[in-house]
Amino acid sequence: MTQLIIYPNDNGGVVVLTPAPECGLTIEQIAAKDVPAGKPYKIVDGSDIPTDRTFRNAWEYQE
């Protein structure tokens, strides 16, 4: 299953990072590169992301 990275945005929401298959980096390397400095993040399984995006902008990041 695809691994994703989630982190909180500045508006109280959550960003979901999808790695490009061709990028050649590990998920940890991607997190170090593309998660803004100082932001907490989690590596999650793609199946953990809700498929219903009706209220996408209301999603929140929880520690």
Place this chain on the structure above:
Amino acid sequence: MAVTLNASTTTGLVQSADTSGSLNIQSNGTTVLGVTSTGTSVTGTQSVSGNLSFNSGYGSSAVAYGCRAWVNFNGTTNTGGFCTIRGSGNVTTVADNGTGDYTINFTTAMPDTNYSAVGNVTGGKFLGMDVLLVGSIQIASRDVANAPSDQSNVLVAVFR
């Protein structure tokens, strides 16, 4: 057959000759540059420090400017619920920031923010380039009512 010049890692220069009119430049037995009467063929990664010029129907040989990053992804919810990247080049990740709001992160950053980005979405919707940074570009897709809208086909290319 061909005339060969081989840079061997064990014996140094190895060369052979014939009358084929062709020339192969080899690295340890592997041809990396072939020259024949009809043209040249190059294998492996190429690095051109100067400008790259070619004709290819343009009318004359002229400097070409390459696409420095591109991506084709699904920005809607799908079977996985996230942005499925169908194909890309020089892209590490696509960030789903919210409805119709995406950030494309480059693997190798642009030299500055003076690049040009083009993009499109299917379905008669609109795509805007919001924030151009050296390491990423943030884009926004909207529907005909100018409301943020997820799109199934988001296509972006960056030129510099």
